[in-house]
Amino acid sequence: MTDGQPVQQPQPPAPAAQPAASATPPPAPAASPAAPAAPIAEPGHNLKGPFEATILFNKPLRQKFYRLGLQFTGAGAEAFAKTRPGQFAQFDVSNVALPALETIPDCLKDEAARQILLRRPFSFARVAKEVSPPIHPGTNPVQPKPASSGVGKIIVEVVYCVLGPATLRMTTLVKGNTINIIGPLGNGFTVPAGKKRAILVAGGMGSPPLEHLAQVLTTEHPTMDAIAFAGAKTKEDLPFEKPLDNLSREIGFWLGEFGRYSISSFVATDDGSAGFKGFVSNCITDWLSQNSITLNPAETIIYACGPRSMLATIAKLARDKKIDCQISMEEMMACGIGLCQSCAVKCVAPAGGGIPAGDKGDKYKLCCKDGPVFDAKEIVF
Numbered sequence: 001m002t003d004g005q006p007v008q009q010p011q012p013p014a015p016a017a018q019p020a021a022s023a024t025p026p027p028a029p030a031a032s033p034a035a036p037a038a039p040i041a042e043p044g045h046n047l048k049g050p051f052e053a054t055i056l057f058n059k060p061l062r063q064k065f066y067r068l069g070l071q072f073t074g075a076g077a078e079a080f081a082k083t084r085p086g087q088f089a090q091f092d093v094s095n096v097a098l099p100a101l102e103t104i105p106d107c108l109k110d111e112a113a114r115q116i117l118l119r120r121p122f123s124f125a126r127v128a129k130e131v132s133p134p135i136h137p138g139t140n141p142v143q144p145k146p147a148s149s150g151v152g153k154i155i156v157e158v159v160y161c162v163l164g165p166a167t168l169r170m171t172t173l174v175k176g177n178t179i180n181i182i183g184p185l186g187n188g189f190t191v192p193a194g195k196k197r198a199i200l201v202a203g204g205m206g207s208p209p210l211e212h213l214a215q216v217l218t219t220e221h222p223t224m225d226a227i228a229f230a231g232a233k234t235k236e237d238l239p240f241e242k243p244l245d246n247l248s249r250e251i252g253f254w255l256g257e258f259g260r261y262s263i264s265s266f267v268a269t270d271d272g273s274a275g276f277k278g279f280v281s282n283c284i285t286d287w288l289s290q291n292s293i294t295l296n297p298a299e300t301i302i303y304a305c306g307p308r309s310m311l312a313t314i315a316k317l318a319r320d321k322k323i324d325c326q327i328s329m330e331e332m333m334a335c336g337i338g339l340c341q342s343c344a345v346k347c348v349a350p351a352g353g354g355i356p357a358g359d360k361g362d363k364y365k366l367c368c369k370d371g372p373v374f375d376a377k378e379i380v381f
Contacts, residue, residue: 048182048337050092051076055177056155058170065239066171068158070179071130077154080184083127085213086305086328086373089156089183090119090336096169096179104168114165119182121333121368123305125208125257126157126215159208159239185336186372189213189303189326191221196299199323200228200263201314203280203306207239209328210305211257218261228258228265229287231280231310235273280306281313288321297322304328308381315376325376331367338369345371346380 053076056069072080094116098104104112130153160167173179189209191198198217200210207230217226232238240255254275258265267275268283276283288295304314305328318325331343344364362380365371 047075047079048185049076049079050180050182051079052178053181055173055175055179057175058173061239061241062236064162066160067125068160068170068173070156070158072154072156077152080127080154080156081129083124083184084188085216086123086188086209087184087186088121088123088372089181089185090121092119092180093166093169097172098169099172108165108168112165112168116166116169118334119336120166121336122158122160123209124156125159125211127212128155129153130155161205161239182336186368187370189373192301192324194299195301196224198224198226199284199300199302200226201280201284201302201304201306202228202230203310204232204237205239206305206328206330210303213303214258214261214263226263228255228263229268229280229284230255230265231268231283233270235269238267238274279310281310281317285317301326312381315379315381318376326373327376327379328372329367329374329379333368336368338366341366343367345374347378348380
């Protein structure tokens with residue numbers, strides 16, 4: 001096919017008894033309109049969209065944190081019903097409006113009007129299947145239940161922090177708006193056989209995929225014991241709603257986002273404004289020391305997401321304690337599907353992998369396609 005015109009098929013010769021063909025050729029058929037862009041698909045995976053999601057809510061949590069609720073139907077619901085904790089999606093916010101100038105923080109006013117060319121990646125804090133309201137009046141509303149396959153409406157919750165022009169625009173999204181999304185993408189957390197205890201460690205904005213993991217552990221692994229740790233510079237930098245009451249905190253339930261799944265949680269802040277004073281990695285180190293007698297490393301796994309320096313510390317801690325560890329890496333992403341290769345992560349090459357002489361034995365994987373979740377032993381920090 002050339003220049004959008006159909007290829008002319010050879011015609012059989014005209015019978016001799018027929019008069020010669022006219023010198024004026026018949027008009028060529030009109031070119032077909034261009035086909036729409038094909039949906040994105042990965043080898044061995046289902047279609048990834050793009051999908052249109054409807055905004056259900058956009059709730060401020062703290063000064064710069066928001067919790068965004070999205071609803072998918074049709075093919076989008078089918079795709080996101082299969083989402084695993086740690087996966088992510090690429091949001092197109094190029095057409096989302098800016099907030100009023102007087103509401104834009106001074107630190108963002110210079111870059112607020114910058115054009116948004118690339119999609120932005122976000123992990124999921126919760127994925128649930130919407131349930132119809134009860135038929136009988138006067139009964140309690142039915143809450144969303146964990147997602148499952150099948151046609152229906154899927155609710156996805158995302159937590160974001162206003163850091164630049166893209167997330168600044170997201171604050172203007174209101175109920176009924178729509179947003180274009182590609183996903184779910186990447187590989188998420190897994191639960192290896194034989195594990196009976198999970199330790200969830202979140203640093204800064206690393207909490208959303210661990211919230212989602214807490215939800216899945218509760219529904220798919222109800223006998224598994226889990227505990228969560230969350231750290232930030234100050235209490236205002238914790239991407240959660242306000243901590244629970246004093247009584248709840250005394251018995252180990254600091255955060256309602258994990259408490260809803262009956263998972264105990266502890267908080268660490270660098271300045272001591274909430275919970276443990278110090279890094280969250282120090283907090284978990286103390287906890288492991290206090291529970292060393294009852295802790296079986298072979299039956300325990302650590303899941304972590306947060307800044308690279310925190311992940312490096314947690315990975316070393318897990319290695320020293322002989323505990324398996326999966327980490328969700330945070331890297332700058334452009335395409336999100338492995339084409340641009342901008343999110344390369346340095347990894348250790350497997351033993352016996354035919355490394356050329358003189359090579360240090362390291363190799364690179366893509367955070368968006370091979371991750372964002374990796375075995376901690378793979379990563380070169």
